[in-house]
Amino acid sequence: MNMVTLFFLFVCVYTALCSSIPLKYDKIYSLGDSLADTGNFLHSGAMTNPVIGKLPYGETFFHHATGRCSNGRLIVDFIAEKYSVPYLPPYLTIVESLKLKGEHGVNFAVAGATALDSKFFYEQGIGQALWTNHSLTTQLGWFKQFKSTICTTKQECDRYFKRSLFLLGEIGGNDYNYAFFLGVTVNKIKRMVPSVVGSITAAAKMLIEEGAKELVVPGNFPIGCLGAYLTLFETKDKTAYDENGCLKAHNAFSKYHNAELKLSLEKLRHEYPQARIIYADYYGAAKALFHIPRHLGLENGALNACCGGGGPYNFNYKARCGHIGSKACKDPSTYANWDGVHLTETAYRHVATGLLNGNFTSPPI
Secondary structure, three states: OOHHHHHHHHHHHHHHHHHHOOOOOOEEEEEOOOOOOOOHHHHHOOOOOOHHHOOOOOOOOOOOOOOOOOOOOOHHHHHHHHOOOOOOOEHHHHHHOOOOOOOOEEEOOOOOOOOOOHHHHHHOOOHHHOOOOOOHHHHHHHHHHHHHOOOOOHHHHHHHOOOEEEEEOOOOHHHHHHHHHOOOOHHHHHOOHHHHHHHHHHHHHHHHHOOOOEEEEEOOOOHHHOHHHHHHOOOOOHHHEOOOOOEHHHHHHHHHHHHHHHHHHHHHHHHOOOOEEEEEOHHHHHHHHHHOOHHHOOOOOOOOEOEEOOOOOOOOHHHOOOOOOOEEOOOHHHOOEOOOOOEOHHHHHHHHHHHHOOOOEEOOO
16 A cells, blocks of 8 residues: 555545544523623513614624624624534524524523522612513523423433533623612622622522533623723722723722632532533633733724713713714724623624633633
């Protein structure tokens, strides 16, 4: 057998082996808030004619509004692309349509959702700020309903979810946002953290017991770098800002939440050694956006919103993105911040790449 024949034989065998290796995940299930919602809020009817249901939301990639709180794709979309899984349909569209089956996964996330139930916020006197009552508890209920349609026995469900990736969040950020935006003090909000983290951990526990084998639980972003926070908590005290122009106190709060979440997940790993529980460091992955934005091609920086109604950070509460008096920038790819609360597709791509490369997930995805 000559060298040419051997070479072609090697190529054929190698190709056959590679083509027979299955992709790591064939289904993705997502829960969370507006950082992951692909349309549930829009279909929930929680708000009449919400701005996320019309342009400029969705203008960059989908060229129409999809219910995503950005100009294009979200982190969950880039993760789906990585594993050749179709973009996740919102659960409420599956309920409405007989054509959508959710064979490759489902998105249960809802924009504005909280980790704690709405009752907590009404008891605290801040329930009027809620966008939606579809909390994490509601989303878990939806998952159970969906699960009952695809498998019944434990053996059957274990087989179905064998190569499924569960994304639990980001969730919890809105619990704090609602309180911060209504003027609740940092110290008082800090007392919420054990309850919020406890709710996220309890949800992770339930998903594992329902069949999840691999679960990604993200922490919070550096909220002190968001246009909404920078506008609402603007101060002349220069010591309140870090070298990137972000609010130190609010970023320290995000770090505190993330540290508590990581400790809770570590305990959960000991309780469920058979499951792979992955912490996603959204804070760390997003840090470069605000530290070296121009190095990443974000020529217009990271603090100013692409879409807004003016002001130092282009965030105007009376003329938020999509409302009368606001307008979107010409090139969102040069911005990290989309509307003062959410990031652009470019920023989400950067964060997703960091997660998928394993640099900001522990253990790596």
